[in-house]
Amino acid sequence: METVKLGIVGFGFMGHCDADMMSTFDDSEIKLVAVADTNPEQLKDAPEGVETYNSIEEMLEKADINTVMVSTPNPSHPEMVKKAAAAKKNVICEKPAAMSVALFDEMVAACKENGVLFTVHQQRRWDKDYRIMKEVYDKNMVGDMYVIKSQLYGFNGNMHDWHVYPEMGGGMLYDWGVHLIDQMLDMVKSEIVSLYADVRNVINENVDDYFNIIMKFKNGVTAEIELGTYYLTPKRAWFIGGNKGSAIIDGFNGEGKIVRTAHLLENVPGKITMTAAGPTRSFGPAAPGLLQEEALPEVDVNHRNYFEHFVKAFNKEEEVVIKPEQVRRVLCVMDAVRESAKTGKAIAFEA
Ligand SMILES: NC(=O)c1ccc[n+]([C@@H]2O[C@H](COP(=O)([O-])OP(=O)(O)OC[C@H]3O[C@@H](n4cnc5c(N)ncnc54)[C@H](O)[C@@H]3O)[C@@H](O)[C@H]2O)c1
Incomplete structure (x- = not known):
């Protein structure tokens, strides 16, 4: 097996996280060879034995690397990716890969032209909460599904x-939006018929800090992704509703349950039943024993899996998991989200 010899450009928050991740790999799998940053302060705590450079150009010229991880702020991704590709290095780019579909296409073309691998660090495909729900979805555990909600x-x-500046690709749509949309598209493998979105600046003047995206898929599922940074009630939740039960998650560790009914209510008495919800036979408390809870499926995943797959793709044992065409589709959805939020209208999308 050939070693991924990695150079990270942009040794800030994420560059450091990625360097930490590399230290969990055997040097024969991935070896962090070099880091580059235009701010010398950032290079001061580079791991021992790792070369440091003040620019991507210097790193590409001097370091013995075959792969570049681009961890600079968003607007510089196209330039970094093209430079790495021109130097015949494989590329892992941080998300959002690009701030427009046109720029992304240029990056993909540059990598193709130079015959190098190109993938994007959308490692939240290996989030535990998401993978549990994907298992529920893939195995039809709640029957025919009509709704999926992903909430953060x-x-x-x-x-x-820099996240406060629109020209830097700030705001939550570019930040977490990429991950949450990618998860939903990876789960519901169906064309999107239409999309409606609300995007707001609740307390931030210049960038979005709230969005709600509703996508109607051709296979009948409606998906809703809602993120609010200023909800003041922290939560990571999922809901999948089907005609054989509901699946619920509350927490990144996948805490939750599947709920089913023991039997459907029949012959409900015609006289009014007073409950805390007022006079209702559908929304008051369920009779004892009616609701039955089951455990969610177990999954064993973590973000290291992203790089384990990359090592295999690098060695041509498998394809990259985060494929450029999937990344592109997420960027197209984000364009439609902005358009819908601007016009207040649903956008006809793929189908
Ligand atoms: N995948 C994820 O979950 C995840 C999480 C956080 C951030 N990110 C992404 O990582 C990227 C970096 O974000 P961050 O939070 O680490 O930012 P950051 O500001 O902490 O780090 C960026 C670093 O890049 C350096 N830099 C800027 N321009 C450069 C250039 N031209 N050449 C070399 N170095 C340069 C800066 O000096 C800084 O050290 C962004 O694209 C962000 O969206 C991804």
Whole structure:
């Protein structure tokens, strides 16, 4: 097996996270050879034995690497990817890969032209909560599904550093939106018929910090992705509704359950039943024993799996998992999201 000899450009928050991840691999699988950053301060705590450079050009010229991880802020991704590709290095680019579909196409073309691998670090495909729900979906565990909700609510709301500038690709749609849309498209492998979205700046002046995206898929599923940084009630939740039960998750560790009914209500008495919900036979408390809970499926995944797959793709043992055409589709959805939010209208999409 050939070793992935990696150089990271942009040794900030994510560059450091990725360097930490590399330290969990055997040097024969992935070896972090070099890091490059235009800010010398960032290079001061580079891991021992790792070469440091002040620019991608210097790293490409001097370091013995075969793969570049691009972890610079969003607008510089196309330039970094094209430079790495021109130097015949494989490329892993941070998300969002590009701030427009046109720029993304240029990056893909540059990598194709130079015969190098190109993939994007959308490692949240290996989030435990998502994978549990994907298992529920793939195995039809709640029957014919009609709705999937993915919700992420935060506790603060204000953006930091370059994330406050629209021209830097700030805002939550470019940030978590990429991951949450990618997860949904990877789960519901069906064309999108139409999409409606609300995108807002709740407390941030210049960039979005709330969005709600509703996608109607050709296979009958309606998916809703809602993110609010200023909900002040932190939560990561999923709901899948089907005609044989509901699956619920609350938490990144996949805490949740599948709920079914023991039997459907028949011969409900015609007289009014008073409940806390008022006079209702459908929304008051369920009779004892009516609702039955089951455990969610177990999954064993983590973000390291992303790089394990990359090592295999690098050695031509499998295809890259995060494929350029999937990344492109997410960017197209994001364009439709913006268009819908601007016009207040649903957008006809793929089907
Ligand atoms: N995959 C994920 O889950 C995830 C999580 C966080 C951030 N990200 C992505 O990672 C990227 C970096 O984000 P961050 O939060 O680490 O930002 P950051 O500001 O902490 O780090 C960026 C680094 O790049 C350096 N830099 C800027 N321009 C450069 C250039 N031309 N050449 C070399 N170095 C340069 C900066 O000095 C800084 O050290 C973004 O695209 C972001 O969206 C991905």
